Amino acid sequence: MQVLNAKGRANPTYNKTVILGPSPRITIGGGWDLTCSGSGPPGLTPPSTYDIEILETFMTAETAKQFEALEAQATGIMRVFTGAGFEAVSPAMIQPAGVFLDVIGEALRARTYVFTDPDGDELCLRPDLTVPTCRLHLERNAAPETPARYCYNGEAFRFQPQSADTAHPREFRQAGIESFGEPDLEHAEAETVATIIAALKSAGLNDFRLRFGDLGMFRALLRSVDIPERWRLRLRHHFWRPDAFRTELQRLTEAPAGLMKSIPADLQVALNPDDAEASEAAVQTYFEAEGIEIIGVRPVKEITANLLAKVADARAEPLSQTTSRVIERYISLQAPADTAATVIKDLAREEGVDVADALQTYQRRLELLRRAGVDTAQAGFSAEFGRSLEYYTGFVFEVYMPNASTLSPLAGGGRYDSLLKAVGAPIDVPAVGAAIHTERLLAAVSGAGR
Amino acid sequence: MSITDVSDRLILAVPSKGRLMEQTIEMLGNAGLELRKTGHARGYRGEIVGLDMVDVAFVSASEIAWNLKTGRAHLGVTGEDLVREQMTDADARVEFIHKLGFGHADVVVAVPASWLDVRTMSNLDAIAGSFRREHGRWVRVATKYLNLTRAFFAAHGVSDYRIVESLGATEGTPLAGTADLIVDITSTGATLVANGLRILDDGVILKSEANLIASNAAAWHTPQREAKRIITSALRGAVV
Numbered sequence: 001m002q003v004l005n006a007k008g009r010a011n012p013t014y015n016k017t018v019i020l021g022p023s024p025r026i027t028i029g030g031g032w033d034l035t036c037s038g039s040g041p042p043g044l045t046p047p048s049t050y051d052i053e054i055l056e057t058f059m060t061a062e063t064a065k066q067f068e069a070l071e072a073q074a075t076g077i078m079r080v081f082t083g084a085g086f087e088a089v090s091p092a093m094i095q096p097a098g099v100f101l102d103v104i105g106e107a108l109r110a111r112t113y114v115f116t117d118p119d120g121d122e123l124c125l126r127p128d129l130t131v132p133t134c135r136l137h138l139e140r141n142a143a144p145e146t147p148a149r150y151c152y153n154g155e156a157f158r159f160q161p162q163s164a165d166t167a168h169p170r171e172f173r174q175a176g177i178e179s180f181g182e183p184d185l186e187h188a189e190a191e192t193v194a195t196i197i198a199a200l201k202s203a204g205l206n207d208f209r210l211r212f213g214d215l216g217m218f219r220a221l222l223r224s225v226d227i228p229e230r231w232r233l234r235l236r237h238h239f240w241r242p243d244a245f246r247t248e249l250q251r252l253t254e255a256p257a258g259l260m261k262s263i264p265a266d267l268q269v270a271l272n273p274d275d276a277e278a279s280e281a282a283v284q285t286y287f288e289a290e291g292i293e294i295i296g297v298r299p300v301k302e303i304t305a306n307l308l309a310k311v312a313d314a315r316a317e318p319l320s321q322t323t324s325r326v327i328e329r330y331i332s333l334q335a336p337a338d339t340a341a342t343v344i345k346d347l348a349r350e351e352g353v354d355v356a357d358a359l360q361t362y363q364r365r366l367e368l369l370r371r372a373g374v375d376t377a378q379a380g381f382s383a384e385f386g387r388s389l390e391y392y393t394g395f396v397f398e399v400y401m402p403n404a405s406t407l408s409p410l411a412g413g414g415r416y417d418s419l420l421k422a423v424g425a426p427i428d429v430p431a432v433g434a435a436i437h438t439e440r441l442l443a444a445v446s447g448a449g450r
Numbered sequence: 451m452s453i454t455d456v457s458d459r460l461i462l463a464v465p466s467k468g469r470l471m472e473q474t475i476e477m478l479g480n481a482g483l484e485l486r487k488t489g490h491a492r493g494y495r496g497e498i499v500g501l502d503m504v505d506v507a508f509v510s511a512s513e514i515a516w517n518l519k520t521g522r523a524h525l526g527v528t529g530e531d532l533v534r535e536q537m538t539d540a541d542a543r544v545e546f547i548h549k550l551g552f553g554h555a556d557v558v559v560a561v562p563a564s565w566l567d568v569r570t571m572s573n574l575d576a577i578a579g580s581f582r583r584e585h586g587r588w589v590r591v592a593t594k595y596l597n598l599t600r601a602f603f604a605a606h607g608v609s610d611y612r613i614v615e616s617l618g619a620t621e622g623t624p625l626a627g628t629a630d631l632i633v634d635i636t637s638t639g640a641t642l643v644a645n646g647l648r649i650l651d652d653g654v655i656l657k658s659e660a661n662l663i664a665s666n667a668a669a670w671h672t673p674q675r676e677a678k679r680i681i682t683s684a685l686r687g688a689v690v
Contacts (some may be wrong), residue, residue, distance in 0.1 A: 102588070105609050110600045161538055163545050237579055244575075244607040262569045287564060295562035295646045297585055306567035306577060 053106050066442075070173060073203050073442055074153045077175045080199040081151035084191070086177045089150045091132030097122040103131055103391065103422045111158045125157040130416075130433055133178045134423045144425035147181040153438070168408070169439065175199070176413070176435030180420065186365040187434045189395045189415060194372035196411050196434045200399060204445040208410065210378055212337050213385030213396040215239070215418045217344065220358035221330050224348075227252075228316060230309060235327070249327060252319040259314040263307060271304075273312045278306045326351040333383040337366065340381035365395065391416045399435070401444055410444060411436040457669065459505050460677040463523035466494060466508035470660065473552040474527045482683040497680050503677045512536075518544050521667030524674055525681065531557050531635060531658035535595050545664040548685055553660030556636040557598055559653035562624050562631070569651050571606035574631075578610035581630075592616040592629030595655075599633045602655045621645040 037088040082088055099112045104112070104127065115124040126132050129152050137148055160170045176193055182188035193210075194293060200208065222232045231252055238245040260268055266289075270282035283304045287294065294300065329351070335343045341362050348355050369376055385396060396414030413434020420429040464478075464485070466473040475485045484499040484546065485506060496506035498520060509526075515536040517523035527550065531608060534540050562569050568574050574589075579587045592614045593599050621641050623629035633655065636642055642649065662685060682683045 101612060105588075106600055106611055106613055109613070110597070193656065233579075234576070238607070241607045262573070264566065267566070283566065286566075292563045293646045294564045296564075296627070296630050298562075298565065298581070298630075300564075302584060303565060303567050306580075310567065 045428060054336060062135050069182060069444055069446070070438060073445075074173065074438060075174055076152060077199040077436065077438070078153055079096065080202050081175075081177055081195065083176075084195045084198070086149045086151035086179075086195070089133065089136055089152055090154060091126070091129060091136050091152065093155065094123050095126050095132055095135070097124040098132055099423060100124055103419065109160075111160070112155050113159060119242050127158050128156050129154055129174050129176060129435065130178060130419070131423060133433075134420050134431070135181075137178075137180055138335045138420065143296055144420055144427065144429045145181045149177065149179045151175075151177045173438040174435040175438050178431065178433035180431045181429055182432070185394070185415070185430060185432075186361060186368055188430070189365055190368035190372050190374070192413060192432050192434050193369055193397055194374050196399065196413065196436065197374060199436060200411060200441065205410070205441060208378070208399050209380070210337070210374075210376075211385055211398050211400065211409075212340075212379055212381045213383070213414075214358070214362060214381075214394065215386070215392065215396070216361060216394045217355065218330070218360045218383065220355040221327065221353060224353040224355055225326060227319060227323060228312075230313075231319070242384065245331075249319070251326055252313075253321065254318060255323045259310045263310060267307070269312075271307055271311045273308045274316070276304065276308065276365055279308055283307065322351065326353055331384050333381075335381050337376050337379035337381045341366070391419045391422070393417045395432070404446065408440060409437070410440050457601035458671055458673040459468055459503055460525065460679070461505050461507055461517075461523045462498070463507045463509045463514045463517045463526035463528075463670075464496075465511045465514065465527065467510070470511055470529075470553055471508070474660070477550055477552065477685075481687065483681065483684055497516075497599040498681075501677060501680065503673050504681070517665055518665040519667065521665050521669065524665055524668040524670070526663050526665070528663065529553050529555065529658050530661050531555060531595070531598070531656055533661070533663060534656060534658075535598050538597055538601075543666050545666065546661050547664055547682055550660040550662060550685075553658075555637050555658050557595055557633065557635050557655040557658060558642075558649045558653065559602070560621075560632050560634070560636075560647040560649050561645060563643075563646050563648040565648075571608060571650060571652055574650065575606065575608040577611070578608060580583075582610060588612040589631070590614045590629040591631055591633060592620050593633035594620065595633050598655055602633075602686040605607075606652075621647060 078088060097112075098114065101109050101114075101124075108127055112127045115123055117123055132149050133152060137150070138144055141148065153173060155171055156174050157171055158168075160168050176190060179188045179192060205386055219236065222235060234248060235245065238248050263271070264286065267282060267286050270286075271279045273279075280300055283300050286292075287300070326347070329347055330344070333340070333343060333347070341359050344355065344361060344362075348359075366376055385398075386392070392414045394415035394417065396412070398409035398412035400409045411434060413432070415430075415432045417428050420431055421427060457625060464474045470484050478485050478498070483501070486499055487493060487496045487497055487508075489495055494508040496508060498504045498506060506518070507523060509523075511528050512532050514523065514526040515527035515533045518526045518528075518533065519537055525547075530546065533546075537543050559571070559574075561574070568577055589611045590613075591599060591603075591611050594615065594617055596613055596615065603609070603611065614623070616623055616629070616632070619635040620632050622645055623632060624647065625645055627632075632647065634642075635658070636649070639649065664681070669676075670678075
């Protein structure tokens with residue numbers, strides 16, 4: 001499938017089978033359809049030259065050759081996956097929308113094809129295969145922590161705006177692996193990376209780079225600095241949005257006192273973080289005086305607690321310059337994966353923070369990666385490297401082309417220990433997985449897209 | 451009229467009912483463009499007196515955006531809110547020619563007035579996470595403006611919410627309990643207040659009004675370009 005945006009004049013060969021209407025389609029061969037406007041009405045001999053505006057050109061199916069090449073590539077990839085002990089599964093393409101939307105949030109919902117069936121149930125075309133595989137695992141296992149390893153190759157669907165390029169089709173095939181319930185976290189992570197790389201190599205990809213990230217390291221850093229727990233939560237929450245993160249960090253460093261301005265003046269004096277009950281009564285009184293009705297599910301208690309957190313923030317010591325500097329220095333850190341631990345160790349020593357445990361985890365993972373045959377000299381570590389899907393909770397990685405004109409990775413994945421719970425498990429279950437964007441891989445190994 | 455002329459005609463889509471239709475007819479009239487129904491009085495076809503190359507189509511306001519998007523209409527009069535909602539890339543697909551000075555409506559984010567701790571989008575983001583822990587579900591936003599809401603919330607870094615599609619009486623949904631907050635249009639804000647809601651300090655998504663809009667997808671041959679020139683220059687004189 002391909003979307004093309006173009007305007008211009010064309011001179012298509014007149015074809016009698018073409019029905020000319022307000023917006024006729026003209027097949028020009030090679031799997032391409034032109035939707036054009038500005039033609040003559042039905043039943044009329046069309047003019048020899050059209051004013052053609054190419055609105056959308058969808059390659060609804062690949063050519064047979066491309067299809068076969070993708071199939072052959074997938075067969076090889078799946079052989080690597082199953083050979084490494086991952087069981088091949090084929091989750092349903094149509095999924096209940098609710099589960100997905102609860103996990104992925106509105107941002108990806110905007111890119112998910114959601115529809116209502118004749119029974120009125122809200123369904124969607126799966127936007128990825130990880131969540132369907134989680135559901136499959138939970139259906140099969142009464143105990144969600146039962147260790148299991150799955151692999152798949154199948155289509156996923158995401159809406160793309162008209163301006164999207166060929167690296168972002170709305171239908172694409174993901175080939176991936178998921179490992180659930182493996183208690184040795186670093187071992188499972190190293191194995192995931194090694195298996196994905198083996199699969200990429202089986203498809204003929206030899207020249208590539210790796211990027212690693214580690215949310216565990218960031219959490220360890222936050223744990224080791226002396227700040228209120230609610231600030232810690234807030235900074236973690238904003239990690240995924242660099243702009244919001246910097247704004248929050250700056251706000252905490254500079255003027256928490258400004259927070260009071262948003263609280264009605266009458267209430268400011270009555271709110272006392274040390275006396276929740278009296279504060280709640282004050283809010284209640286304020287509502288009565290102002291004639292404000294309590295609407296919705298948030299009780300006075302919850303609203304008061306939030307107001308009190310603001311008062312506490314406003315009265316708290318601002319985040320120290322030192323703390324803010326440690327966080328900023330860490331966030332901007334980029335280093336070869338092999339030397340990143342040394343760089344982080346130096347940073348921690350200079351700033352007097354303790355991330356020894358996280359560093360040990362990092363080193364152990366690196367060692368396991370090497371033992372699994374991954375050339376870590378090709379890998380870079382980026383502290384800020386996160387993923388647009390917020391469900392990752394720890395180690396993350398991606399594989400990309402060294403001279404790629406596009407930033408779109410060929411493969412990527414990571415740890416997502418809270419996803420199974422979000423999908424319905426009663427507890428968090430260790431989970432790590434990764435997927436290959438097979439169309440991009442095929443383009444990379446066949447020389448296109450360079 | 452020869453059949454060849456059909457492809458050379460300009461289609462102007464105008465609202466088919468209500469205040470928006472009356473104001474559109476009045477505004478065009480002030481510009482010296484007299485709109486007249488052709489055929490049956492309850493029909494949906496019309497013309498502009500003296501402009502032979504223009505066909506007027508009376509279309510429901512929300513469908514005008516679709517007509518412009520697909521190029522079925524060359525020009526249309528409708529609210530900017532409806533166009534931006536129906537086209538994620540409106541500026542590439544249509545040209546906003548004139549603001550017409552009527553049909554004013556702000557698309558806003560409004561929360562219960564009792565949410566004293568939520569005055570800004572950033573406050574909303576701050577409670578969204580704890581809301582989920584406290585109430586076991588995402589905070590729900592009732593709206594018919596799915597795309598505008600998503601884009602605005604994303605721009606403000608708010609991601610922990612779910613949209614509940616609402617096609618009417620949106621202001622009442624927090625009171626009814628089907629949603630926690632809303633994104634809706636308001637002109638005076640009175641309905642919001644009556645339903646116990648308050649607009650966030652930075653919660654104005656779009657200040658919308660009726661616009662004359664041209665489709666980039668429609669066929670623009672010389673006669674249509676000429677008709678557009680006549681209509682826009684007449685309006686330029688009439689609209690301040």
